[in-house]
Amino acid sequence: MKANLEDIAKAAGVSKMTVSRVLRGGTGFSDETRDRVIKVAERLGYVPNKLAAAFGSYQASTLVGMCVPRLTSGLFAHVLDGVDRALSRLGYQLMIGANNHSTAEEEAWVRQIVSWRPAGLILSGRNHTPATVDLLRQVAVPVVEIWDLTTSPIDMSVGFSHYDCGAEMGQFLLRRGRRRAGYVGALARADVMGQARLEGFQAVLAQAGAPLVDREVLLDMPGFYAGYYGLETLLTRTPDLDVVYFHNDDMAVGGLAYAQAKGIRVPEDLGIAGWGGMEAASILPRRLTTTVVPTTAIGKAAAEALVARLKGEPGQEVTVVPTRLVPGETG
Amino acid sequence: MKANLEDIAKAAGVSKMTVSRVLRGGTGFSDETRDRVIKVAERLGYVPNKLAAAFGSYQASTLVGMCVPRLTSGLFAHVLDGVDRALSRLGYQLMIGANNHSTAEEEAWVRQIVSWRPAGLILSGRNHTPATVDLLRQVAVPVVEIWDLTTSPIDMSVGFSHYDCGAEMGQFLLRRGRRRAGYVGALARADVMGQARLEGFQAVLAQAGAPLVDREVLLDMPGFYAGYYGLETLLTRTPDLDVVYFHNDDMAVGGLAYAQAKGIRVPEDLGIAGWGGMEAASILPRRLTTTVVPTTAIGKAAAEALVARLKGEPGQEVTVVPTRLVPGETG
């Protein structure tokens, strides 16, 4: 790690400022000088130092931080992918973190990240500690809150309403004649958004005079197992349900597996609905009734909102991305 | 973004060096001074500048870069999670990138990342462009190559042998009496490691006098659909196979779905084997025959190897993590 601008400057017989301009593709030098500088830079194996660049000019940081609830979530993996594709194309670097559904962990992460003076941040959810919000405002870094829509974002927001997702599914299941609905979730209070879906679901059912009959919320991760055993627990306690809404598709698929194992006919004896739109769900023998979330599009939109802001374009404060209820054959 | 060490120093009536020492938890100051400095720092809302710290001392970078083939891969999500848990606990920040199974894209990513002077890098696979290897050696950054084991790593390596995975599965299926095996894969040449598994698989079969009968390798992403349609194509062309080895579990589950849709009995008419160990696979009506890869453990081990190196401990050059063949009920 030896060659720096000074070394190149000396070897090329120019000042390091000229080298800097050449390597950044600026103006104010002849073609001849440019070729010479570039040749020397290559010969010396010059590796640029973005640390110095970002530090010195404090305008040039190309770091973007993104915090997701869990890195193992299939849905967020697609959001991350959408963000990364959009940003890496423009030369930004993505720093990631997981908050494990805890605003305190998010705060700790934000505290670490802002000390790198990132160009922007992408956070998941609308729930943050007051200290986090204060800090973000203080350092005045562009922030995009994704996933859960908020009408009063810290800065920008890209997402949809989880409450509406739940409500829409409730209406759909009512139209299909379901009257005794149950719910199987996970993570308890830690997942605010799953909670919001449940609330929307419940509100619609109650309004129609067919309120939620029973629910089972596990403390486990919301995966196949939790869905399987969650449904088992729920049906053992309350056998006469005619439909169960699950926290997400992974759990719903677990529920389907349980129903199949027990000879419960779906959807005749029991309806099953999920949320999220996992790839696996669509090739099951029976297409899962679920709400498909445009994950990659959310990531792309968040990245684009951030980049627009960085370029000085005003951009959209709040971007609503549409979810899509897929009727399927299990509801 | 106003307060810096100088401001705190002035307000506390000490030099900024003392402030630096206090805030980093060093020594060489009285309790009284420490309390005063910390109080002032909090009052001024001091946000440390790691850019300046890393740039100035060029020892303190806490950035670690990690490059995976695809961010949407469930297996790599767990590796990422393992790395992140291990590193974030120690105060490191993770910068990620995806190479889309292309060494050229990996090189572009490495070129970007090294200019941030990271403390270390984690790369997926043992295949890199010569320029990448040169660059990594030149900047002398600690590197861990994960996933595919290599006996001559750039620096350190954590993984297992994909060839052996394929060979082991081949032996297992032979023991179960299979003699006419097929293979369904994806990504063609782009995925070197899937290729290695296939080679191990083929070698064992050939040696036993029951060579691979047919194979179907799609250009698609290795997911459920590819498995479903890949098996359809394969069986249409070569109906009399008695077992099919899939690129991974996602595809194998797609294959199972196809078999079920067509009334093919598994494992009586056709054996199905996958690779990777996805969570979903274990709760299917029939437990999938597959090789479980300790993803999180690989991430953890990679992070630990890196940290050990950074602390100056010698650490292991090559760490082998064991995979586990799960017999299941489909093979």
Add this chain to the structure above:
DNA sequence: TGCGTCAGGTTTACCGGTAACGTAGCCTAG
């Protein structure tokens, strides 16, 4: 001839930390 303008540079002054070294005052051992 004198002056403005422009291309093609150079010079200077930082950015905010940290390492390395310096130093004053006090304590203690020989």
Add this chain to the structure above:
DNA sequence: CTAGGCTACGTTACCGGTAAACCTGACGCA
């Protein structure tokens, strides 16, 4: 009584870029 060591600081130099201001010769033109 004093050399030496320790504590608790302060001083200085530097990391490698970039912004902004400045320079200079050539050319066009009134």
